[in-house]
Amino acid sequence: xxxxxxxxxxxxxxxxxxxxxxxxxxxxxxxxxxxxxxxxxxxxxxxxxxxxxxxxxxxxxxxxxxxxxxxxxxxxxxxxxxxxxxxxxxxxxxxxxxxxxxxxxxxxxxxxxxxxxxxxxxxxxxxxxxxxxxxxxxxxxxxxxxxxxxxxxxxxxxxxxxxxxxxxxxxxxxxxxxxxxxxxxxxxxxxxxxxxxxxxxxxxxxxxxxxxxxxxxxxxxxxxxxxxxxxxxxxxxxxxxxxxxxxxxxxxxxxxxxxxxxxxxxxxxxxxxxxxxxxxxxxxxxxxxxxxxxxxxxxxxxxxxxxxxxxxxxxxxxxxxx
Amino acid sequence: xxxxxxxxxxxxxxxxxxxxxxxxxxxxxxxxxxxxxxxxxxxxxxxxxxxxxxxxxxxxxxxxxxxxxxxxxxxxxxxxxxxxxxxxxxxxxxxxxxxxxxxxxxxxxxxxxxxxxxxxxxxxxxxxxxxxxxxxxxxxxxxxxxxxxxxxxxxxxxxxxxxxxxxxxxxxxxxxxxxxxxxxxxxxxxxxxxxxxxxxxxxxxxxxxxxxxxxxxxxxxxxxxxxxxxxxxxxxxxxxxxxxxxxxxxxxxxxxxxxxxxxxxxxxxxxxxxxxxxxxxxxxxxxxxxxxxxxxxxxxxxxxxxxxxxxxxxxxxxxxxxxxxxxxxxxxxxxxxxxxxxxxxxxxxxxxxxxxxxxxxxxxxxxxxxxxx
Numbered sequence: 001x002x003x004x005x006x007x008x009x010x011x012x013x014x015x016x017x018x019x020x021x022x023x024x025x026x027x028x029x030x031x032x033x034x035x036x037x038x039x040x041x042x043x044x045x046x047x048x049x050x051x052x053x054x055x056x057x058x059x060x061x062x063x064x065x066x067x068x069x070x071x072x073x074x075x076x077x078x079x080x081x082x083x084x085x086x087x088x089x090x091x092x093x094x095x096x097x098x099x100x101x102x103x104x105x106x107x108x109x110x111x112x113x114x115x116x117x118x119x120x121x122x123x124x125x126x127x128x129x130x131x132x133x134x135x136x137x138x139x140x141x142x143x144x145x146x147x148x149x150x151x152x153x154x155x156x157x158x159x160x161x162x163x164x165x166x167x168x169x170x171x172x173x174x175x176x177x178x179x180x181x182x183x184x185x186x187x188x189x190x191x192x193x194x195x196x197x198x199x200x201x202x203x204x205x206x207x208x209x210x211x212x213x214x215x216x217x218x219x220x221x222x223x224x225x226x227x228x229x230x231x232x233x234x235x236x237x238x239x240x241x242x243x244x245x246x247x248x249x250x251x252x253x254x255x256x257x258x259x260x261x262x263x264x265x266x267x268x269x270x271x272x273x274x275x276x277x278x279x280x281x282x283x284x285x286x287x288x289x290x291x292x293x294x295x296x297x298x299x300x301x302x303x304x305x306x307x308x309x310x311x312x313x314x315x316x317x318x319x320x321x322x
Numbered sequence: 323x324x325x326x327x328x329x330x331x332x333x334x335x336x337x338x339x340x341x342x343x344x345x346x347x348x349x350x351x352x353x354x355x356x357x358x359x360x361x362x363x364x365x366x367x368x369x370x371x372x373x374x375x376x377x378x379x380x381x382x383x384x385x386x387x388x389x390x391x392x393x394x395x396x397x398x399x400x401x402x403x404x405x406x407x408x409x410x411x412x413x414x415x416x417x418x419x420x421x422x423x424x425x426x427x428x429x430x431x432x433x434x435x436x437x438x439x440x441x442x443x444x445x446x447x448x449x450x451x452x453x454x455x456x457x458x459x460x461x462x463x464x465x466x467x468x469x470x471x472x473x474x475x476x477x478x479x480x481x482x483x484x485x486x487x488x489x490x491x492x493x494x495x496x497x498x499x500x501x502x503x504x505x506x507x508x509x510x511x512x513x514x515x516x517x518x519x520x521x522x523x524x525x526x527x528x529x530x531x532x533x534x535x536x537x538x539x540x541x542x543x544x545x546x547x548x549x550x551x552x553x554x555x556x557x558x559x560x561x562x563x564x565x566x567x568x569x570x571x572x573x574x575x576x577x578x579x580x581x582x583x584x585x586x587x588x589x590x591x592x593x594x595x596x597x598x599x600x601x602x603x604x605x606x607x608x609x610x611x612x613x614x615x616x617x618x619x620x621x622x623x624x625x626x627x628x629x630x631x632x633x634x635x636x637x638x639x640x641x642x643x644x645x646x647x648x649x650x651x652x653x654x655x656x657x658x659x660x661x662x663x664x665x666x667x668x669x670x671x672x673x674x675x676x677x678x679x680x681x682x683x684x685x686x687x688x689x690x691x692x693x694x695x
Contacts, residue, residue: 049533052536052537053536053537054533054536054537073539074539074541075539077537077538077539078539080537082533082534082537084530084533084534086530086533087530088529088530088531088532088533088534089531089534090333090337090529090531091529092336092337092340092341093333093336093337093340097333097336100329101329101330101332101333102534102538104325104326104328104329105326105329105330105535105538105539105540106538106539107325107326107539109325110325149534
C-alpha cells in the first residue's frame with residue numbers, strides 16, 4: 001500500500017463544553033473517495049474544516065501530501081481544493097473572475113489560469129455562463145462553480161462538504177459522475193461529507209460519525225456485511241397489523257418503513273425464528289403476508305443501526321451538560 | 323507571493339467598482355464635507371442684525387450709529403420706537419442685539435459729561451454674543467477717543483498712551499477655511515480608511531467567503547495588505563481632491579512641502595487602517611464594525627482640536643487628547659499647509675504617529691488570525 005495522501009491523526013476540537021471532534025483519525029489514499037457520514041451535528045463539517053485549516057485543532061495533526069498543515073501550511077494548502085457547504089465565492093464577481101482569483105492565489109500563473117478555468121468550466125458544464133455574476137446563478141450551478149473553482153489548480157486532495165445539499169437529483173447525479181471521474185482518472189484523493197445514503201454508497205470507504213467520533217468505518221460492502229442475515233423485508237397488509245406484530249416480537253430490534261414495506265432488524269442468528277413466529281402471528285391477527293424474506297442489508301439499515309447504537313452508548317460530548 | 327497580493331488587490335478593485343454607490347459616496351464625500359466645513363461652519367461673525375432705539379436723534383447719536391454701521395460687525399436693520407418692539411425682535415431671533423440711546427445723550431456729550439447708552443445682546447449663541455460684546459465695546463471706545471480729541475481740539479497731536487500694533491501671521495485674514503481644510507484632510511483620511519477597512523474583512527466573514535480564502539495559501543499579511551492597498555489609493559485620491567478644491571475654491575495657500583505632507587499622511591494612514599483592521603478582527607457583523615468605527619471617530623473629532631481648541635478644555639480631557647492620533651496629525655497638516663513648517667519642528671508629532679502606527683499594527687497582528695473562529 002502506498003503512503004496515504006491525507007493522514008489525520010487523533011484530532012480534537014471543542015467549542016466551549018461541546019466536544020465537536022473527539023479523537024478522529026482517518027487516512028485517504030490517492031484515487032480513493034472517503035465518505036464521512038452521520039447525523040446532523042455529528043462533527044463532519046468541523047472535521048473537514050480542521051483538515052483544510054479553517055479551524056485549529058486543540059490536539060492532533062493533519063498531514064497532506066507529506067506536508068504538515070501546522071508547519072508547512074502554504075505547501076499543504078496548495079494541494080487542496082475545498083468546496084464548503086455554504087456558497088463561499090464572491091457573488092459580485094463573474095464566474096470567470098471567481099475562478100481566476102482562486103486560481104491565482106493558489107499559485108497558477110496569469111498565463112496558465114485561463115485554459116485551466118475553461119477546461120474546468122466545460123468539465124462541470126458552466127462554459128456558457130462564464131461572464132455571468134456568480135450571485136445570479138441557480139443553486140446547482142453555484143455548486144458546480146464551487147467545484148470548478150476547487151478543481152482549477154488541479155488539487156490532489158478534494159474536500160467536499162455536503163456538496164449536493166439542496167441540489168436537484170439530476171445535477172446530483174452529474175456532480176457525482178464528475179467526482180468519480182476525478183478520483184478514477186486523475187487519482188485524486190477525495191474526502192466528502194454527506195448526509196445522503198445513496199451518496200455514501202458511491203464512496204470507496206465510509207466513516208460513520210456520531211458525537212464527534214468515527215464509530216465505524218470500512219468499505220460499503222464491509223459495512224453492509226455487519227448486518228448480513230439480520231434484515232427481514234416484510235410486505236403485506238394491513239399495515240397496522242404488520243407494525244404491531246413486529247414491535248411485539250422481542251427479537252426484533254428495530255422496525256423501519258420503506259414505502260409499502262417494512263425492514264426489520266433482528267438479533268443475530270434469530271432471522272429464521274422471527275420469520276416463523278411473525279408469519280403465524282400476523283395470520284392469526286387477520287393480516288396477510290405478501291413477502292417475508294431475509295434480504296441483503298442496505299447501507300441505510302446499517303446507519304440506522306449505528307445511529308441507534310451511538311445513542312445508547314451515550315458518547316462523551318453528546319447530551320452532556322456543561 | 324507577489325501574484326497572490328496582486329490578485330487580491332485586483333479582486334478588491336473589481337468589487338469596489340461593482341458597488342458604484344459606495345464608490346461615488348467615497349469620492350464625493352470629501353467635497354461635500356469641504357463645502358460644509360468651509361462655508362457653513364465659520365466663526366467669522368459679521369453683520370449681526372441690530373435693532374436701534376434712538377430716543378435722542380441728535381448729531382451725536384447719528385455719529386455713534388454711523389460708527390457701529392462702519393464696523394461691519396453690525397447691520398442696522400431695525401429702527402424702532404419702543405422697548406416692546408425691541409423685546410419682540412430679539413425674542414423672535416430677528417435681531418441678535420439692540421442699542422438704546424437715551425434722549426439726553428447728545429446734550430450730555432456736548433456739555434462735556436458722560437453720555438450713557440445701553441447695549442442689549444442675545445446671549446443664546448455664545449459665539450455671536452461674544453463677538454457682539456467685544457465689537458460693541460470697541461466701537462464705543464474708539465468713538466470716545468474721537469470725542470475726547472474733538473473736545474481738546476488737539477486731534478492731530480492726541481496719542482493714546484498705549485499703542486498696540488497687531489500682526490496676524492500665517493492667516494492674516496483669519497479665515498476659518500484656511501484652518502479647517504488642512505484639518506479636513508486628517509479627518510477624512512481617518513474616517514474613510516477606518517470605515518472601509520473595518521467593514522471589508524467583516525464582509526468576507528458575513529458572506530462566508532472568508533472560508534474559501536482561509537483554505538488558500540494566502541498569508542494573513544497578504545490578506546491584510548490586499549485589503550489595505552485599494553483603500554489607501556482611494557484615501558490618497560480624496561486627499562488630493564481636498565487639496566485641489568481647497569486651493570481652487572478657498573484659495574488656501576500651501577506654504578510647506580507637499581512631499582512632506584504626503585509622506586506623513588502615509589504614516590497616519592498606517593495607524594487609521596490599522597484601527598479599521600483591529601475593529602474588523604473584533605466585530606462579527608458589518609453593522610457592529612460601523613458602530614465601533616463611529617465610536618472611535620467621534621472622540622477624534624472632539625478631542626483632536628479639529629473644531630474646538632484643546633487649550634480651552636478641562637485638564638482631564640486634554641490628557642485624553644494625547645491618546646488621539648488625529649491630534650498629532652492635525653498639528654502636522656496645519657503646520658505644513660499654513661505655516662510651512664518642516665519635519666524638524668514637527669518631530670515630536672512624527673514620533674507620536676510612529677508610536678501609534680507600531681502599537682496599532684502590532685495589536686492587529688496579534689489579533690488577526692487567518693481562522694474562522
